[in-house]
Amino acid sequence: MAIKLKIDRQDVEVPEGTTVLDAAAEAGVHIPTLCHVPKVTSPGSCRVCLVEIEGARTLQPACVTPVTEGMIVRTHSKRARQGRQMSVELLLANHPWDCNACVRNGQCELQTLAQTMGITDVRFPYTREEVPVDTSTAAVVRDMNKCILCRRCVAVCQDVQGVGSLAPRARGFDTVIGAGAGENLCDAVCVQCGQCAAICPVGAIYEQDAIEDVWRALDDPEKHVVVQTAPAIRAALGECFGLEPGTCVTGKMVAALRRLGFAKVFDTNFTADLTIIEEGHELLTRLKTALVDKGEVSLPMFTSCSPGWINFMEYFYPGLLPNLSSCKSPQQMFGALAKTYYAEKEGIDPKNIVVVSVMPCTAKKFEADREEMVDSGFKDVDYVLTTRELGRMIQEAGIDFMKLPDEEQDSPMGMSTGAADIFANTGGVMEAALRTVYEVVTGRELPMEKLHVAPIQGLDGLKEVALTFEKCQPDWSFLEGVTAKVAVAHGLSNARKVCDMVADGEGGYHFVEVMCCPGGCIGGGGQPRMTTDEVRQSRIKAIYTEDEGRTMRKSHENPAVTQIYAEFLGEPLGHKSHELLHTHYHAKEPV
Amino acid sequence: MANTCKCEGNCSSVVYQELDAFMADCPKGRDKLIPVLQKAQELFGYLPVEVQEYVAKALELPVSEVYGVVTFYHYFTMEPRGRHTINVCLGTACYVRGAKKIVDALSENLNIKMGGTTEDRRFSLTTQRCFGACGLAPVIMINDDVHGRVTPKKIAGILAQYE
Numbered sequence: 015m016a017i018k019l020k021i022d023r024q025d026v027e028v029p030e031g032t033t034v035l036d037a038a039a040e041a042g043v044h045i046p047t048l049c050h051v052p053k054v055t056s057p058g059s060c061r062v063c064l065v066e067i068e069g070a071r072t073l074q075p076a077c078v079t080p081v082t083e084g085m086i087v088r089t090h091s092k093r094a095r096q097g098r099q100m101s102v103e104l105l106l107a108n109h110p111w112d113c114n115a116c117v118r119n120g121q122c123e124l125q126t127l128a129q130t131m132g133i134t135d136v137r138f139p140y141t142r143e144e145v146p147v148d149t150s151t152a153a154v155v156r157d158m159n160k161c162i163l164c165r166r167c168v169a170v171c172q173d174v175q176g177v178g179s180l181a182p183r184a185r186g187f188d189t190v191i192g193a194g195a196g197e198n199l200c201d202a203v204c205v206q207c208g209q210c211a212a213i214c215p216v217g218a219i220y221e222q223d224a225i226e227d228v229w230r231a232l233d234d235p236e237k238h239v240v241v242q243t244a245p246a247i248r249a250a251l252g253e254c255f256g257l258e259p260g261t262c263v264t265g266k267m268v269a270a271l272r273r274l275g276f277a278k279v280f281d282t283n284f285t286a287d288l289t290i291i292e293e294g295h296e297l298l299t300r301l302k303t304a305l306v307d308k309g310e311v312s313l314p315m316f317t318s319c320s321p322g323w324i325n326f327m328e329y330f331y332p333g334l335l336p337n338l339s340s341c342k343s344p345q346q347m348f349g350a351l352a353k354t355y356y357a358e359k360e361g362i363d364p365k366n367i368v369v370v371s372v373m374p375c376t377a378k379k380f381e382a383d384r385e386e387m388v389d390s391g392f393k394d395v396d397y398v399l400t401t402r403e404l405g406r407m408i409q410e411a412g413i414d415f416m417k418l419p420d421e422e423q424d425s426p427m428g429m430s431t432g433a434a435d436i437f438a439n440t441g442g443v444m445e446a447a448l449r450t451v452y453e454v455v456t457g458r459e460l461p462m463e464k465l466h467v468a469p470i471q472g473l474d475g476l477k478e479v480a481l482t483f484e485k486c487q488p489d490w491s492f493l494e495g496v497t498a499k500v501a502v503a504h505g506l507s508n509a510r511k512v513c514d515m516v517a518d519g520e521g522g523y524h525f526v527e528v529m530c531c532p533g534g535c536i537g538g539g540g541q542p543r544m545t546t547d548e549v550r551q552s553r554i555k556a557i558y559t560e561d562e563g564r565t566m567r568k569s570h571e572n573p574a575v576t577q578i579y580a581e582f583l584g585e586p587l588g589h590k591s592h593e594l595l596h597t598h599y600h601a602k603e604p605v
Numbered sequence: 606m607a608n609t610c611k612c613e614g615n616c617s618s619v620v621y622q623e624l625d626a627f628m629a630d631c632p633k634g635r636d637k638l639i640p641v642l643q644k645a646q647e648l649f650g651y652l653p654v655e656v657q658e659y660v661a662k663a664l665e666l667p668v669s670e671v672y673g674v675v676t677f678y679h680y681f682t683m684e685p686r687g688r689h690t691i692n693v694c695l696g697t698a699c700y701v702r703g704a705k706k707i708v709d710a711l712s713e714n715l716n717i718k719m720g721g722t723t724e725d726r727r728f729s730l731t732t733q734r735c736f737g738a739c740g741l742a743p744v745i746m747i748n749d750d751v752h753g754r755v756t757p758k759k760i761a762g763i764l765a766q767y768e
Contacts, residue, residue: 178667183676195654195672202669 019085034076034087035063043089046098046127048105048164048215050077053547055169060162061101062127066094073097099131105162107138109216116160116217121543123215124162145190150200152383153376153539154211154219158190161218167191167210174532176507177326179204203329205506207322207530208376208400208539221376221540224397225407231368231397232275239368240356241276242348242427243267245283246374246438246535247401249556253542254405255415260552262560265420270408271372272421281423282371283430285344285351286437286446288578289319290569292595293341294451295586297525298490306492312336314501314516314523317443319343321381322530322539324599326506331513332601340596344437345371345378346387348427349394350594355582356427364392371398374438374538377530389594400540429574432465432561439554440504440534441470441477444527448481448500449568455483455490465567466558473533473547475508476501478523500525505532620648621659633665638674642681651685687722687729689767692746696735699743703756707743708732710757714764727767 015030021041028037033056038045048060058078065076068086073094076087088094106128113119148156163182168191171180179202183192194202211219231239252261271279296315303311318324318339327335342350348371353364371378375398381387382395399407408415423429433449436442445467452460462468469479478501483493501523503512509528515521531537533550536557561567569575583590627644631637641664645656652675654668661668675681693699693708708719711730715723722729738744741753745763752763 172667172670178669181667181669181673183669183673185677192669192672192676195657195668203667 017081017083017085019081019083019087021087022089028081030081032081034065034067034074034079034081034085037081038065038076038087038089045076045089046130047077048123048127048162049166051166051169051213051544051546054174054213055166057165057169060105060164062098062105064094064097064101065089066091066097095131099133102127102131103133103136104138106133106136107140108142109140109162110142110159111140117220117223118217122217125216146197148193148198149222150198151204151206152222152380153204153206153208154199155222156193156199156219158218160216161191162216163189163191164215165191166213166215167219170209170213174505174507175205175207175209175530176510177203177205177207180210205322205325205329205530206377206380207506209531210539211376212539212541212543212545221400221403222379223403224379224399225403225410227397228370228399228407231370236366237368238277238362238366239275239370240278240280240352240427241271241370241372242280242282242285242345242352243271243372244345244374244378244438244535245286245435245442245557246538246541246553247372247404248560249438249536249553250374250401250541251405252415254402254408258552259549260556262556263415264560265422266415266418268423269418269421270404270413270415273413273418274407274411276370278424278428279421280348280352280427281430281434282344282348282373283434283437284427284572284574285347286319286434287430287569287572287575288347288595289341289344289437289443290433290446290450291575291579291586292347292591293317293339294447294454294569296339296341297447297451298455299587301496301498301524302492305496314521314526315339317525317527319437319443320377320528320530320535321375322377323506323509323528325377325380325602326509326530327513328599328602330510331517334513334516335599335601337516338599340598342387342595342597343378343381344434345373345398346381346394346597347595349382349387349396350390351578351582352427353390353392353394354594355578358582359426364390367392368396369394371395372401372404373398374401374535374541375531376400376539378540386597401538402540402542405542426574426577429572431569431572432564432567433569434572435557435561435564438534438557439536439550440473440529441467441502441527442534442557443529444470444500444502444525446569447525447527450570452481452483453568454570455486455493457487458485464562470500470502470527471554473504473550475505476503476511478502498524500527502527504529504534504537506530623648624659625663628660628663631664635664635666635670638664638666638671639678642671642675646681651682653683653685684720684722685726687726689727689747690729690731692731692733692736694734694736694738694742694744694746695732696739696742698739699735702742704743706757707745707755707760710760711745714760728764 016027018027021038024041026041045063047063050056056077058075063076064073066088067074145158168180172178193199231237248264252263268279300311303309316338349369352369357364379398382398387394433446449460470477480497480499482497486494503509536553537545537550657671658668661671743755745752
């Protein structure tokens, strides 16, 4: 049913159940908010969206007040303006004033709000007791002195990711957002996805900064510093320089990295292609064991690219760890190969090679520190920067990003296909795998328009598709007539649904792709803020466009991948692959 | 679920069994969290993190949420209580007749702060606002016993009555 109301003297008609906030947006009126994030949370706690509603005794929070027939709303009457100013002023009274030294300076929602509201003075003294800053994890820093208690992080951790590491504790002035039941995040069940950092409106949660480490390596003449960039960076880095979400900046990104001083600008896409070869063969081997040898094998196989997802499995579903592909993530495959294959090829002592990753992800920082990740004989990946950190480095170096020419990655570890591009988004790893697996098995190209697997595209939390193999190649004749059922989940609360199904023996899936963050890596915890569904869709579109623009769109077509098997690895799942490209997982005690 | 008690022998697995029995009828999730915590506090005397973790696992809740509820309500305590609870009245009448000195004397005698518990768990020290016995001010209560016209000098003798 349509509801008619007046907002700032304008007639508005919206469906029943619409909030005053959304109705105002329809009428072109932006009401500020701090706690409200569309589709994630609307706790009505920050009181920044107060509006005057005729007949109501007090000002009402627009984000949680539904419209009613004939309602008369004033969003910028004197009373509404003063009410909102007071809310912000009270928040500021409880917030440190060292904006200049804050990582969010210039990108802080509270700072912006204070400025927009014309607040130049705060009448209330700052009385907050200082608490220690939590730097206990590799992924994020939590500075609860700056927290405004909006609870966005709690909502994203509990509801979107279903992890529940964060929750408010104590009450009144003593209220603080705590981790687990202890002091530090490292003692809590945290998958390190960084969604809390990506959604925080202020400088209370942010990534562990590796910029200084990277500068130090670049400044060291002894070091040969190479960089890899994850597929999702190119679709988001431009946002750090004011470009619209969904602007692909691959060429400028490469140019910027070269100007920062990296000896070689490589691409995680290269090892994404390699992952498809290894993981595809692993899947086919598992299927063969199940169908032909009738042996014990764990199916469905889960993808293993996303370190937050790996943490989630290790904490919550240790019984399903055998279902995880043993393939390392593309980041870690890259590190292991850079310090072996590349070092050998170029005659560089691997101890002098420094591998820097640029990732859309904070859990990648944790992953690089995992004790298993030293198969090259060294720490495979030395430093991980998020997209946001790379943006800051480029700015710090004074590089005029918009004026950069488009440049190309270096050979051989910079060469990749469109299949690697789409690792960036939900459904992409599965689509890339199907492009190769179907062609390996049948000798024919995946019979889908533009090679896209439409049912597993898009932002639905849980997607599935079935694919029947017909007229198989002789080696794969055991798959003749077999219908492979695959599923794709993104966001850990959706992953939990798949895990529960698999644990209960339901679903009948053969292969499941899981990405920890909503939308996949393009929506990672290290991406430029704010990642809304519209932003996710724009970035995904940019990635598909990048993929479609390539001449090579299947991982097995990558000549650098063929070359590395010929020169170094031997064969997929071979001895050297197992040594360098595969790993194992451990159950973690949920504390 | 394993009955692993981490309370240094101050509680027994029997107590956990009783908690299990209580939780057996509770749905998973947050709906019965508060009654479960009340029961647990009744059984253990307090809610150490181990007990909160135990409850969180049983109800399939994040421990952060359980901890949030325990720290929100003053009723719940994470400190073990003593065998005897001393309540000092800080109502107006007691206050003007020297309740503050009684608090100081108790603190000194027991070597604990207000709200604390002695190491041997003999006494916990708390305050209240007016017992309605203003004629006897200053008043303290130990468990259910009222002691009136208390002076710092009398404290040792009063405490000696409780083992």
